[in-house]
Structure formats: structure tokens, C-alpha cells
Amino acid sequence: MNTNKTRVRFAPSPTGLLHVGNARTALYNWLVARHTGGKYILRIEDTDVERSKEEHESQLIEDLHWLGLDGDEGPEIGGPHAPYRQSERLGIYHEHTEKLLSEGKAYRCFCTAEELEAERQKAIAEHRPQIYSGTCRAITKADSDTRAASGKLFAVRLRIPDRPLRFHDIVRGDVEFSSETVSDPILVRSSGVPVYNYVVTVDDALMEITHVIRGDDHISNTPKQVAIYEAFGWSVPQFAHLSTILGSDRERLSKRHGATSIASFREMGILPEALVNYLALLGWGAKDGTSETFTPPELIAEFEIERVTASPAIFDFDKLHWLNRHYLKLADPARIMDLAWPYFEKAGLLPARSPGDAAIRSWFGKLIALFLPSVDRLEQLPEKTHFIFRFDAILAAANEENATILRSEAAQKVLAAFADRIRAWEDPMTPEQFKLWMNEIKAETGAKGKDLFHPVRIALTGAHSGPEFDKLIPIFEEGSRLSLPEHVLSVRERVEQFVSA
Numbered sequence: 001m002n003t004n005k006t007r008v009r010f011a012p013s014p015t016g017l018l019h020v021g022n023a024r025t026a027l028y029n030w031l032v033a034r035h036t037g038g039k040y041i042l043r044i045e046d047t048d049v050e051r052s053k054e055e056h057e058s059q060l061i062e063d064l065h066w067l068g069l070d071g072d073e074g075p076e077i078g079g080p081h082a083p084y085r086q087s088e089r090l091g092i093y094h095e096h097t098e099k100l101l102s103e104g105k106a107y108r109c110f111c112t113a114e115e116l117e118a119e120r121q122k123a124i125a126e127h128r129p130q131i132y133s134g135t136c137r138a139i140t141k142a143d144s145d146t147r148a149a150s151g152k153l154f155a156v157r158l159r160i161p162d163r164p165l166r167f168h169d170i171v172r173g174d175v176e177f178s179s180e181t182v183s184d185p186i187l188v189r190s191s192g193v194p195v196y197n198y199v200v201t202v203d204d205a206l207m208e209i210t211h212v213i214r215g216d217d218h219i220s221n222t223p224k225q226v227a228i229y230e231a232f233g234w235s236v237p238q239f240a241h242l243s244t245i246l247g248s249d250r251e252r253l254s255k256r257h258g259a260t261s262i263a264s265f266r267e268m269g270i271l272p273e274a275l276v277n278y279l280a281l282l283g284w285g286a287k288d289g290t291s292e293t294f295t296p297p298e299l300i301a302e303f304e305i306e307r308v309t310a311s312p313a314i315f316d317f318d319k320l321h322w323l324n325r326h327y328l329k330l331a332d333p334a335r336i337m338d339l340a341w342p343y344f345e346k347a348g349l350l351p352a353r354s355p356g357d358a359a360i361r362s363w364f365g366k367l368i369a370l371f372l373p374s375v376d377r378l379e380q381l382p383e384k385t386h387f388i389f390r391f392d393a394i395l396a397a398a399n400e401e402n403a404t405i406l407r408s409e410a411a412q413k414v415l416a417a418f419a420d421r422i423r424a425w426e427d428p429m430t431p432e433q434f435k436l437w438m439n440e441i442k443a444e445t446g447a448k449g450k451d452l453f454h455p456v457r458i459a460l461t462g463a464h465s466g467p468e469f470d471k472l473i474p475i476f477e478e479g480s481r482l483s484l485p486e487h488v489l490s491v492r493e494r495v496e497q498f499v500s501a
């Protein structure tokens, strides 16, 4: 790639949430700019007034910011080619239309919607391609001016040259479309609204975009855009059309496959660096062919658009979760604690954060450290740690698997011995004391291994497997002394409840 002054853009339409496909497009553009020391521009394509919403635009910008994909130029920060919202550039498009009309590169089309529809139906009946017949192509300039002046409505069409339209695509190689498949495209509708293909080209040219990187759903639009560049005498940028993202069933990725919006991944507790890493791998691979974990700086160093593959990428939720676990482990514990807190608050397990909650924070830090390795996403933490906050001894005793374990004589003896000790114990329980007792109980009852530990674990946690007691006991004991929305039971309280259940 010629990296001289690379300028790329992400040009979303603010008509809904940012989804993985568009987020990957944004990321690849951003990476190309960062890798080459170029500029990454955000342009809002809001000419569809019915569907474009301000709240979608602010959500888009927020999501991009969360992913770390801030622009060098854009509607919020401005830049040398402002404005960066298409709805604020209508005057620019109008001027350019006038220029094309006066040079004869474009012409007014007075065909009505009914006439065009009749033409289309005829083409269908005759098994011909449904393209514009060119009725208004031959209208003279004078005639056209007269009709326009008399108030007749018209669209503006580009005169497509009678030769194939070619462009080079970095991902797909040389692409060619015959002029018959393109016909004379509309640039401006009779309502006066300019169409996507037209405004995107005017903007890309005026904003000096060197590489147009976008989804391959736009590949059939590209010859029309090439024709527009040529009509203005502008140099054509390089194109890179990214493959479609599919679900595991090889159908186009959609809501059916699960969450696909960036906001929903954030809400689940996927870290932005995990999502960025994952999106980067959707259609691109490391030079060594094996590395899969890349922090944003590593991606910037490694990413080359030339290594993007043309074959469709399959979205793999398990892999995203695997990467998220990787980054959860690497992340600063204080950051994870801040991110995890709201999930507990929402579940009614933690109070709202306040400056005076140092003791809760320190305890919560231990809780997170213990349970973080067992989740894919932060949203799973309250569920995983539920037994710490809300211990239901009756439910634990009634559980079939537990009941089978507890029925044995050895289990009964172990529990009784443990209960005797804890009842007679005045101080807080410590892991050391616990170990000592378990050794005594082992000698006393002859139970060992599972027979020794499972009954006690069930009595304390409600399940026969879980995290190590060394870490768990301080969480129970310290938690019981905190003022939390739900009282955390101490070891003694747990055993007492369990034995009486």
C-alpha cells in the first residue's frame, strides 16, 4: 500500500445500533490509518431523514469511543473538510450537480415514477435487465432547461460511458462491470434529495480519501461511484470490500444468532480490548498464521489491509468469550472491580458506590479475584457468587446430589463434628483454624478426601465443588461484618442454618 498520506473514513448511517459488521469496518479503517500514520475520518451519512436519528448518532459515537476508535476528523471534533454530517453538506452536493449538468456529464430525467414502473414491468415481461432505457438522455439542453423552468419535476442522472467500468479492489483484485448492468444512475431524486452513491463519492473525493474500506454489500455500488469520479475528473481511490460476517450456520449474521450490537456486548461485560481483538481476526490473520491475541498497539503494528481475506468470516461467540477471559485476566483489578460493581448493584447484592465504601471495596476485590477466572463475561459474576450473598440452606439440603452425599453416616459424623466445633468457637473463623479442625475431624471420624470435604462444602456453599476454602472463608467472615443490602452469612451462621435445615 502506498502509505503516503493515507486518509480513510468510516461512514455510518445513524439509523440504528452499531453492529459487529460495521464495527469491524470502523476498526479496519482505524487500523489502516494508525498503521500508516494517516488520518481516520468519521462521516455521518444522514441524508435519509426519515431513518436517521440524533440518538443513533450519539450512540454510534459513544460505541466507537468505547472501542477506542476515535476519529482524527469528524462531526464532533471538526477538521479541514467540515462539515462531516451529510445533512449539512447539501449545498456542496447541489453545486456539484450544477457543474455536471452544465458540462453535460449529467442530465435531467423527467420520467415519472409511473413511466419508470411501466418500463420496469415491460423489461420483466420480456426477460430483459431492468435498467433505465435512457428516454431522457437525448433531450437537448435547451428543451431540458425549458421543461425545468416550467416547473416540471426532474431527477438528475449521470451519463454512464459506453464501456466497462473497472476498479481495483485490494481484497478481491480487479473488478469489472459492463456499462449495461449499471445504466444511467440517478444522482438526485425528483424530491431534490441526492442519493447515497452520489454524495458518498463527492465526499470521499473532497475529503481526499485514499482508501475506501467498507462492507462488500457496497461492491455493486462501486462502478457507479467510479463513473462519478471519472465524470468529475477526480482520481479514483483504492477500494477494499470486506467479506460478509456469517453465523455458525453460514447464514448472514443476525439477531437470530445472538447479540450482535456493540452496546449489547458492552452490557454483557465483554471488554473493549477483547472485542477489538476479536473483530480484527474476523477476516484478517497474523503474519505468523498462529498468533491470536493482539492488544490495540500490537494490532496497529501488525495490521495490513493486504492480508484481509475475501472469504466470509464466521462469527464465533466461544472465541470471543475465550479472548474476553484472556483480557479479564490481564486487566487492572481496580478497573474490573469498577466495571463489575454495577452488575452486583443491579442484582441487589451491593449498595450504590459511595466514597466511604473502602471496606466493601476491599472485600469485593477479593471476591472478584476469586471468581473472575470462572466467567466469560462480567454479567455472569452475580450468578456465580450468588451463594455468598444469599445462602439458602433448605435448598442446598434438598438438592438431590447433595442429599445423596449427606445421607451417608460418614457425612453425618463429619458435619456433626464440624458443627460442635464452630458452636464452641467465639472468634472469627480463619483458614488456619479451618485446616486444623479438618485434620482433627479426619482423625476422629476416619473420613478423608471427598467424604471429609464434600459435606462441609455443601454446608457452607450449597454445592460440593467450588473455590478453595482458604480464599472462601475470609470472604464469608469479612462479608458478614459489612453492611450490605443482604447480610452475608459467616461460617458459623451457615453451618447453623444448614444443620437446622
Ligand code: GLU
Binding pocket: 010, 011, 012, 013, 045, 200, 213, 214, 215, 218
Ligand atoms: N453509509 C453507508 C453505510 O453505512 C456507507 C457505505 C460506505 O462506506 O461507502 O453502509
